[in-house]
């Protein structure tokens with residue numbers, strides 16, 4: 103493709119990479135005995151846990167399902183308060199509502215776009231002690247692929263008796279160096295209680311729809327696995343009766359949130375290529391950073407010691423709507439991540455309004471996610487850069 107001509111196909115902000123090996127793996131399952139409840143999900147779980155570095159992984163039907171089962175396993179109930187960021191996909195907050203809890207949004211840090219830990223500390227400290235016990239947990243999000251400082255969050259959570267559910271959908275493979283200089287991989291179970299991932303096609307690993315929970319906590323893991331499949335058990339150790347080989351018992355109200363063997367087979371192939379995909383994302387980010395240095399296109403510098411996974415490449419510009427439309431006319435489908443969740447009509451009914459999260463709202467007015475995915479070619483990226491610079495310099 104020429105750098106000067108429009109691409110024949112739109113260039114989106116994110117998309118999957120599918121190889122012949124992926125297709126062969128899916129076809130093989132379609133020709134096998136099990137389309138679901140066969141061996142593939144377990145095989146995918148072992149491969150995913152190995153990649154992430156956690157003791158346990160459970161795969162399921164979506165990232166949203168993973169968040170729901172985590173909120174259930176953590177015991178969220180009406181009256182509980184859970185803190186999260188407004189700059190995330192709605193699911194990070196919705197999981198609390200599924201269980202009847204209250205979502206408390208807290209503003210982001212303007213240099214990282216991540217939930218601002220200092221503001222959360224102030225929120226907790228400013229809450230009278232009797233009311234503070236309603237706060238049960240926090241859902242930090244590794245927005246765009248930049249990991250939160252989970253060591254600092256662990257300290258805060260321990261101080262205030264909170265659990266941590268990390269929404270790591272954007273950050274498989276990301277890491278940071280803790281205060282002791284030890285490398286901490288996102289979702290490795292060493293700091294957060296639970297971490298969740300999504301296998302939607304725009305994410306690093308695609309299974310069409312799909313998600314996972316990682317943890318080092320066996321109780322949480324077991325609860326999530328039961329809840330994923332109707333709350334049913336066949337474990338002889340916990341059956342109350344046993345009538346024969348067919349016998350099972352339902353001990354709690356669960357769901358059908360399973361990942362199929364067809365999807366898991368795709369996931370197994372995709373996770374093998376995840377390290378290469380991550381390298382490619384980082385190379386694309388370096389090229390954007392170099393191209394936009396010294397221009398009116400703002401790219402936030404990465405904090406020292408943090409290893410970004412670049413699910414998104416976010417820039418901030420003065421005239422965001424105009425740039426969005428300009429790129430769209432040139433077949434570049436940039437996207438906005440995210441409309442602040444507290445401004446969604448559903449959350450406004452709880453009293454949230456414009457002005458509550460000034461940093462997030464200002465960010466929302468200027469942000470744009472440029473194409474970022476491993477299959478983006480060098481020519482395509484140069485075309486994107488040229489169009490963005492043509493807009494801001496005109």
Ligand SMILES: *Cc1c(COP(=O)(O)O)cnc(C)c1O
Nearest residue numbers: 164165166191193271300301302
């Ligand atoms: C994609 C995503 C989800 C939801 O994942 P699904 O698999 O689409 O349900 C949740 N949180 C964040 C931050 C996401 O990006």
